Amino acid sequence: MLGIDWGTSSLRAYRFAPDGRVIGRRDTPRGILTVAPGEFPDTLRAVVGDWIEDGERRILMCGMVGSRQGWQEVPYLPCPAGLDGLAAAAVAVPFPDADVRLLPGLSCRDRHGVPEVMRGEETQMLGAAMGDGETTICLPGSHSKWARVQDGRVIDFTTHLTGEAFAALSAHTILARMMNDRAPHHAGGFERGVARSRQGGGLLRHLFGLRAAALFDEMQEEEAASYLSGLLIGHEVAAALEDGVAPPILLIGADRLTARYGAALAAFGIPHRKADPDAAAHGLWRVASRLA
Template sequence: PGLAQARADQPDVMRGEETQLFGVTEPGFSGIVCIPGTHSKWIRVEAGAVVAFATYMTGELFAVISQHSILMHAVEPDAAPAEDGASFRAGLASALSSPASLTSALFRLRAAQLLGFEPRSEGAARLSGLLIGSEIADARMRFGSDLPLRLIGAGRLGRLYREALTASGFTVNECDAELASRQGLIKAARQIWGARF
């Protein structure tokens, strides 16, 4: 059924992620849950109750920027990420140190390639670092970084977020996204049908 944050200053909705959230939290859990994706969710939980959450269009922005902006010329859609992840970490560091300069940093990505400082094959990694770093910088300001953090992730995106969150000062407890969904559905079924399930 979803959740709504019916606040005029920070309206937000969640449709589906609450199942994963339910799957990875206990009744007395207090902390932050991060669910990366097309529309990443950050949720603050106190004593098992959701007290605030925020949605970041990070994944959607990556798709729009890399396919429908001038940066489409700076990103190779099928390029394999560099082994050492240096471009991702550089984009992340830039966004974390100066999140308000994101739009300028995005253009510098293209300018660096035009001037021969970075190859096009590194564009996707740097763009990911900039966008994920911007998301984390804002979420850290909203929710703090001193609480336990549960990351509900999978695959390459989960690994990128784990690296970025750790670099940002969070202590990360990672949970598999598919397992979180299954656990959430099982918990919901047990609450509805009791021990029969």
């Protein structure tokens, strides 16, 4: 069996042994933004064609490949939803040499009726969540996700535009002049930013404070980008905690990001642990084992 986590900017492929062990993995920059309409089958073959020739006949895919800009749009599955629901909603797409299926993403609405969506993160979350009871999962990124997972089902979730806001604000406002965004991570600056997020006044005011501090030589160029990162992540964490969480928070993602979120959570006094980095592979395997 092959499992593919095909997102906006990357394609990660896993090959499984019959017992679920990962026996092959590939990480390529062939995200759906790099694939022209109609070229998804050829792109898939370019990445895992040799595994197919080797006899693999089942391919399960999750992520943005199931969006309107992907191979074929698969409607969102409303929460609460778990592995059985994802398996039942998988959609087969034509592919000559194998049974290829796309998983849906999930949707929910907050108590004000505003919608939320995810594609791919649900598979990572359900691959990482263990046992019964309630877990709060945080999956940081351009669009950070926070989800409540209970008894193997995603109950509901929220999304924060944190990563994209960092990129836009650090490069396209007056803050760009006072920061070196290629500077290495500055732990002290990050901590200052998290601490500031916990003071009153709101994010928009905290953003200008960065500028004013630089005018008084109270913000050095090498710490400013990390301060901004801490400020934004701190505001995200504060908002997520308002919704209530079940510690320890389970963090899923690359070390670089989960370390920052771990530091922010620690500043808030919230215990956390890091998920197995192969969460997506585990989730794909678990869904595949439920497919008819």
